[in-house]
Amino acid sequence: AEAPRAPRSVVSTSLSLSLSLTLPRPRRVMSVARALARPRGSVRCSRFGRNRSRGGLAAAAREPARSSAPRGRGGTDEDGVQPAARSVRARAYAPPETGVLRPHESFPEAKSRRERESAQVEARVVEVETLEALNEQLAAAGDSTLVVVEIESMEVCEASDTGEPLPEEFWRPTKEERMQPCGQLRHTLQRCARNCPDARFVSLDATSARGAEVAAALGVRKLPTLRFYRGGRLLWAHEGFTNSATELGQGVLYYGEGxxxxxxxxxxxxxxxxxxxxxxxxxxxxxxxxxxxxxxxxxxxxxxxxxxxxxxxxxxxxxxxxxxxxxxxxxxxxxxxxxxxxxxxxxxxxxxxxxxxxxxxxxxxxxxxxxxxxxxxxxxxxxxxxxx
Incomplete structure (x- = not known):
């Protein structure tokens, strides 16, 4: 006949005693013993200070979080939900396309705002593919309007020639991580285009063969490159992603008339x-x-x-x-x-x-x-x- 099993507490105690001979840290021993003694299917959530079932963040957000504020005196908002629980609930259920919520802004309002901002950026940043289209944009700007041209690639993101050791971004292992600085520059260009109505913004994608020919005709040596024009004349250029976002803001301020x-x-x-x-x-x-x-x-x-x-x-x-x-x-x-x-x-x-x-x-x-x-x-x- 099979011998009767020892109670769980006895197993945990004997296991903790045996582990204490090999593990020098008592805290680690107690953590292992408590994990074995805990009912299966439960997880310790330090944020809420109690054991919860494995329902994920959404399940945890359904229960109000503890708050240090006294009840009835700022501990809850107008809906009777504590702020900590509302913030967790927002992160659990926020649609990814809405972005960051502004104060007193609902999810539909945030989505509508993001769509309006995207439409403004699309209207302000003109994409060109040929040298003729670029010259048309420069001619349409006249002699007084600043034109900012960004020449980028979806495959290449190169550092600037500063004479200093290559930045950390150059040694990142994956392509997505190496392309991250160029993505940040693209977002900065979009913000400048939305907030600087006194300048024109043009984007040239050098990923395609046609775009690469235009970049070569302009004498571009590194991607991305920022070029500032006025009256059809090149004022200044910055090559590479090193300090490109800062140079973009300073260039718009220096050459713009705002x-x-x-x-x-x-x-x-x-x-x-x-x-x-x-x-x-x-x-x-x-x-x-x-x-x-x-x-x-x-x-x-x-x-x-x-x-x-x-x-x-x-x-x-x-x-x-x-x-x-x-x-x-x-x-x-x-x-x-x-x-x-x-x-x-x-x-x-x-x-x-x-x-x-x-x-x-x-x-x-x-x-x-x-x-x-x-x-x-x-x-x-x-x-x-x-x-x-």
Whole structure:
């Protein structure tokens, strides 16, 4: 006859004693013993602090989660459901196509919003396949509108030639992981297209043979490549995915004619400079950013100039005012740059009451901020505010 089986508790105890001879950690022994003593088909869910059947996240979301807030005092929302349980339920039942829900937004509203945003992106980003179609887009933009052209491939995602060790993305094992930086650049381009109505956006897919021929005709060496045009002329290009999303935003800000022009006056010649200095209040500091069209350091410094201009304007009257002169735009701008004796860029010239009182040559945002604060404090504006 078969010998009677020992109770489960006896088996667990003897097993834990035998494991204690080989496993030095008591916590691991207790974990094994508890797992064997637990009824079959149950799972420990630390998020909810109790044993639940294997029903997945949806089954766990059907029961309200514990909350540290007292009942009746913010522990539940208007539907009587605790916030923790609602967040888990949302993740369990949210349709994947709706994306991230905004506050007070239902799933149908989120889906409708995403569809509208996708339609806006499709209308703003023009896809071309031939060199003739690209030239038509450049001609339609005219002489003043910025055109951003992204040349990409669904098969290749290359790093930029920075002279530094290859980034981590280059050594990723799978193709999907290696293509991830290019996907992020594509999303950044879509956001820029949706939020920058003053520029045109064009996309060229170099995956096909026809697209590869167009990329070769343009002299593209790496994919993806960003190219900025105005008046049919190439202003600047960035090759490879390294820092491509940042370069895209800085390029649109630097070459575009959008909100930055409201806080940074654009100068074209000496007459514009004289008018800018004449509009300044007595004793007000005037900062003139002298740059070149395709200099990477000038492009990198311009967001700091815009941020400083916005901060100074928000402080009120008497603060510094900013202007920018691109010295190689045309013959008038070259003459103005030579008249100001600027031979290196980026250069920042400081004026007060129509006279030049200082300058900063360099591409350090921190040093520029320190110089502006130093020159601004020379007339006692910052000093008086700090004393009060």
């Amino acid at each position: 909100s930055a022009d409201a806080v940074v006056t654009q100068l074209r010649d000496l007459a514009d400079l004289d008018a800018f200095l004449a509009r300044a209040e007595p004793g007000q500091l005037c900062v003139v950013d002298v740059s070149l069209t395709n200099d990477a350091r000038c492009i990198n410094m311009y967001p700091a100039v815009v941020s400083l201009a916005k901060a100074m304007r928000a402080k009120g009257a008497g603060q510094a005012t900013f202007a920018r002169l691109i010295g190689d735009r045309d013959e008038s701008s070259r003459e103005a740059m030579a008249n100001l004796s600027v031979y290196a860029v980026p250069a920042f010239l400081f004026f007060r009451d129509g006279r030049k009182v200082g300058e900063y040559l360099g591409s350090s945002r921190a040093d520029l901020l320190g110089k502006v604060l130093e020159m601004q404090g020379a007339d006692g504006i910052f000093g008086s505010r700090m004393r009060t």
